[in-house]
Amino acid sequence: MAYIRKIKTGYRAEVSLGYSPSGKKISKSQVFKTKREAKEWADHIEISKELGFNSNLDSRTLLVSIMPIYLEHIKTYKYNTYINYKSDIENKFLKHFKNFPIGKITSSKLKEFIELQKELYAPRTVSRLLGVIKDFYSFIETERAVHLPDNPTRAIKRINITNEKKFKYWDVEDVKYFLENCKTHVNYDIFKLIIHTGLRPNEALSLVVDDYDSRNRILHISKQIQKSKAEKGLYLFGELKNENPRSVPIGDVAAEILERASDGKDKNDFIFQTKLKIPKNAKRLRIIDRKRSVVNAYFITTTTISTAFKEMAEDHGLPNITTHGLRHTFASHFVMNGGSITALQKILGHKKIDNTMIYAHLSKTHMDGVRNLVQF
Numbered sequence: 001m002a003y004i005r006k007i008k009t010g011y012r013a014e015v016s017l018g019y020s021p022s023g024k025k026i027s028k029s030q031v032f033k034t035k036r037e038a039k040e041w042a043d044h045i046e047i048s049k050e051l052g053f054n055s056n057l058d059s060r061t062l063l064v065s066i067m068p069i070y071l072e073h074i075k076t077y078k079y080n081t082y083i084n085y086k087s088d089i090e091n092k093f094l095k096h097f098k099n100f101p102i103g104k105i106t107s108s109k110l111k112e113f114i115e116l117q118k119e120l121y122a123p124r125t126v127s128r129l130l131g132v133i134k135d136f137y138s139f140i141e142t143e144r145a146v147h148l149p150d151n152p153t154r155a156i157k158r159i160n161i162t163n164e165k166k167f168k169y170w171d172v173e174d175v176k177y178f179l180e181n182c183k184t185h186v187n188y189d190i191f192k193l194i195i196h197t198g199l200r201p202n203e204a205l206s207l208v209v210d211d212y213d214s215r216n217r218i219l220h221i222s223k224q225i226q227k228s229k230a231e232k233g234l235y236l237f238g239e240l241k242n243e244n245p246r247s248v249p250i251g252d253v254a255a256e257i258l259e260r261a262s263d264g265k266d267k268n269d270f271i272f273q274t275k276l277k278i279p280k281n282a283k284r285l286r287i288i289d290r291k292r293s294v295v296n297a298y299f300i301t302t303t304t305i306s307t308a309f310k311e312m313a314e315d316h317g318l319p320n321i322t323t324h325g326l327r328h329t330f331a332s333h334f335v336m337n338g339g340s341i342t343a344l345q346k347i348l349g350h351k352k353i354d355n356t357m358i359y360a361h362l363s364k365t366h367m368d369g370v371r372n373l374v375q376f
Contacts (some may be wrong), residue, residue, distance in 0.1 A: 002014065002015045002039075002042035002043070003015075004035060004038045004042060005040060006035075007031065008033055009030070009032065010031050010032055010033045010034070010038075011032050011033075011035045011037075011038040012031050012032075012038070013029060013030055013031075013032065013039070013042040014027050014028070014029035014045050014232070015027060015028050015029070015042050024339040031345065035119070037149065040149075041162075041288075044110065048258075049227065059101065059102055059103025059146070059148055060101045060103060061095050061097070061101060061102060061104050062099060062100065062101055062102070063094065063099075063100050063101075063105065064099070065097045065305070066093060066102055066140075066146055067089065067094055070136050070139055070140070071086060071089065073139055074086065074135075078239070079226045079227070080226070081164065084128065085132050085175050086137070088128065088132045088334075089132060089136070089240075092117065093113075093129070093132070093133055093136075093168070094128055096113055097109075097113070101274055102146060102148065102224070103148065103149075105152060106130045106152050107153070107154075107155040107156060109153040110133070110152055110153065110154075110156055111156060113125065114129075114130055114156065114159075114296075117129060122192055122328045123159060126159055127158065127159040130153075130156065130158060130159060131158070131199075134153045134154060134156075134158075134329055137151045137152065137153045142235075150292065157321070167322060167325070167328045167358065168319065168321040168322070168325045168328065169325055169328040169329040169331075169332045169333075170195075170318070170319065170321060170325070170326075170329045172333070174318055175195065175318060175329065175333075177316070177318065178191070178195075178316070178318060181316055182312060182316060185308070185312050186308070187300075187305050187309070187312075189260075189261055189272070190272055190300070191256050191305075191307060191312075191323070191326055192257060193254055193257050193258070193308065193326055194323065194326040194330065195303070195326050195328065195329055195330055196251060196253045196257075197219065197248055197250065197254050197329050197330065197347075198248075198330035198331055198334070198344075198347055199219075199221065199248070199327065199350050200224070200324070200327060200349075201302050201305060201306070201323040201324060201326075201327075202224045202302050203221050203224055203240070204227060205225065205270075205271070205272060205300050205301070205305070206218075206223055206224045206237065206267055206270075206299075207258075207270065207271045207272065207301060207303060208223045208269060209262045209265050209266065209267045209268070209269055209271060210267035210268065210272065211271075212258045212259075212262060213251075214255070214262075216252075217249065217250040217255055218247050218248070218249060219247070219248045219250050219254075220245070220246075220247055221240065221241065221245060221246050221247070221248060221349065222245035223237040223239070223240065224237070224240055225237065225299060241301055244345035244349060244351060246346065246347075248347055249347075257293075258271065270300075272299075272300055273299065273300070298345065302323070304348060305323055306323050308322045309322065310322075327348070330358050331344055331348060331356075332359055332362055334347075334362065335359045335360070335362045335363045336362050338363075340354050341353070341359070341360055344356050344359065
């Protein structure tokens with residue numbers, strides 16, 4: 001229960017926290033200039049007590065002491081979002097303001113911090129960082145985890161990111177050179193499949209034999225590999241980036257790769273498996289689906305093929321567009337050869353058409369097709 005009473009220097013708020021094992025009453029009190037501030041503080045303490053937060057946390061508490069509450073909260077977010085948010089918080093925001101009391105992190109200090117980040121990182125990275133900081137203060141404010149008189153991020157506008165994204169892809173000559181001269185590379189089939197389907201690298205590596213309907217030449221994309229948050233060393237099949245499963249029609253080249261790579265394997269085996277020796281701790285590197293059944297554990301990681309792709313590009317004098325650039329290569333040539341943007345959106349699994357529109361300028365008919373549409 002909270003008590004607020006007027007004194008000479010302002011208003012004293014006192015909140016009862018219960019009793020000690022010896023029966024002594026435990027309370028927390030603080031003096032404020034106004035009755036409104038006293039009531040807000042008392043409400044914060046009582047709500048914190050109900051939610052199980054540490055009621056000793058206030059604006060004088062160091063940011064580093066408060067952050068674990070938020071980091072625990074974002075574990076409920078999608079895995080990739082959680083990893084990115086945690087990285088931004090720990091490596092940027094917390095690193096800069098670690099020894100600041102949270103009440104001393106003002107709007108002006110945050111603006112200075114954001115301007116500094118603009119000198120170090122790309123606009124999209126800084127925009128995400130600001131979004132994470134805003135999410136942190138929104139959580140603090142909503143859950144009353146810490147009593148703050150004001151949210152310092154309200155005065156900071158979000159960073160506008162231009163819709164025109166720059167991306168790298170191979171031209172026709174680069175693709176032909178790759179197809180002709182890199183056949184002996186251990187990951188050649190993976191790279192070639194991405195070029196011919198537009199799959200994300202992680203989606204290609206997550207494919208099991210049962211995902212491919214060879215009769216109808218349809219590839220079902222419904223999952224991707226991700227690390228477990230609950231158990232170290234455990235990998236799971238998680239949701240796709242945009243949560244939308246999709247079916248991709250497969251052409252002759254991709255069909256040949258999938259059928260050859262799947263030959264002789266069980267339906268739950270990975271289509272692409274590591275050719276390296278199985279590590280001693282392989283039993284901890286297992287993948288399970290939602291039914292908790294064990295799936296062939298010897299999968300290839302995105303880090304492995306990213307490193308291999310970079311080395312291959314350097315060895316053969318090809319532009320290093322990264323493995324994701326192979327997806328851009330498929331999308332770019334799909335549009336340049338007359339494919340529609342709406343069809344490409346479905347093939348790539350984009351939730352919003354805006355993400356697919358970055359390829360629209362490559363279409364020969366993109367602007368020509370709007371001529372004479374309206375005549376009177």
